[in-house]
Amino acid sequence: MSAALKTAVALQGRVDGDAIFLRPLSSEDVNATYLRWLTDPQTNQFMETRHRPQTMQTICEFVARVNARDDEFLFGICLKKDGRHIGNIKVGPVKQNHSVADVSLFIGERDCWGHGLATDAIRAVSRFAFTSMNVDKLNAVAYAANRGSIGAFLRAGYVQEGLRRKHYILDGRPADVAELGLCAEDVKS
Numbered sequence: 531m532s533a534a535l536k537t538a539v540a541l542q543g544r545v546d547g548d549a550i551f552l553r554p555l556s557s558e559d560v561n562a563t564y565l566r567w568l569t570d571p572q573t574n575q576f577m578e579t580r581h582r583p584q585t586m587q588t589i590c591e592f593v594a595r596v597n598a599r600d601d602e603f604l605f606g607i608c609l610k611k612d613g614r615h616i617g618n619i620k621v622g623p624v625k626q627n628h629s630v631a632d633v634s635l636f637i638g639e640r641d642c643w644g645h646g647l648a649t650d651a652i653r654a655v656s657r658f659a660f661t662s663m664n665v666d667k668l669n670a671v672a673y674a675a676n677r678g679s680i681g682a683f684l685r686a687g688y689v690q691e692g693l694r695r696k697h698y699i700l701d702g703r704p705a706d707v708a709e710l711g712l713c714a715e716d717v718k719s
C-alpha cells in the first residue's frame with residue numbers, strides 16, 4: 531500500500547456497502563456530533579477512548595494522526611438513503627511483516643443500532659482491506675460483554691479465535707476480551 535492509494539481513495543470518495551457507504555474522514559468531520567458520540571456513556575462504555583477526556587482538539591489530533599499514515603484508513607459510516615454520518619470505522623495499521631491489520635468501529639447514532647449497519651460497515655471495510663491494502667488477515671477485539679460488537683463481527687464472517695481472560699478492566703473489574711479474525715480466503719471461498 532502507498533500514499534498514492536490513500537490519495538486515490540480520497541479522490542474516489544467512497545467504499546460501498548449495502549445500506550451504508552464509507553467515506554474518508556477529515557478534520558471537517560470533527561464537530562459537536564462527533565464529540566457527543568465519544569462522550570455518550572452508553573456509546574463509549576466499551577471503547578478505549580473512555581479512559582481520557584475527549585475534546586475537539588484530541589479528536590482532531592487523532593484524525594490527523596491516522597490520516598498522516600499510509601497504512602491506516604479512517605472512514606465515516608454514512609447512510610445511503612440520506613448521507614447521514616452515523617459513526618466511524620478504522621482499518622490498520624498494517625503489520626507489514628505479517629500482512630495483518632486491525633479493524634475497529636463505533637456507531638455513534640444510537641437510533642441506528644440493531645439494524646445491521648455495523649455488520650454492513652465491517653463487511654465493506656474488510657472487502658476494501660483485502661482488495662486494496664495487501665493484507666491477508668484482519669483482527670478485531672471486543673469486550674466479551676459487548677454482545678453487539680461480537681455479533682456484528684460474527685455476522686460479517688469473522689471467527690472468534692480466542693478469549694483473553696480478565697484481560698482488561700471494565701467498570702473497575704477484570705473483564706474478558708474476545709479476539710476475532712477474518713482471513714482473506716474466508717471471504718473468497
Ligand SMILES: CC(C)(COP(=O)(O)OP(=O)(O)OC[C@H]1O[C@@H](n2cnc3c(N)ncnc32)[C@H](O)[C@@H]1OP(=O)(O)O)[C@@H](O)C(=O)NCCC(=O)NCCS
Pocket residue numbers: 572573574576577617635636637638642643644645646647648649650671672673676677678679680681682683685
Ligand atoms: C456494537 C455496535 C458496533 C453494534 O452495531 P449495530 O449496527 O447495532 O450491529 P448490527 O445491527 O450489525 O448487529 C450485529 C449482530 O449483533 C446483534 N446485536 C446488536 N446489538 C446487540 C446488543 N446490544 N446485544 C446483543 N446483541 C446485539 C444483532 O442482533 C446482530 O445479531 P444477529 O445477526 O444474530 O441478528 C454498536 O452498538 C456500537 O457502535 N456501540 C458502541 C461502540 C462500540 O461498542 N463499538 C465496538 C467496540 S469493539
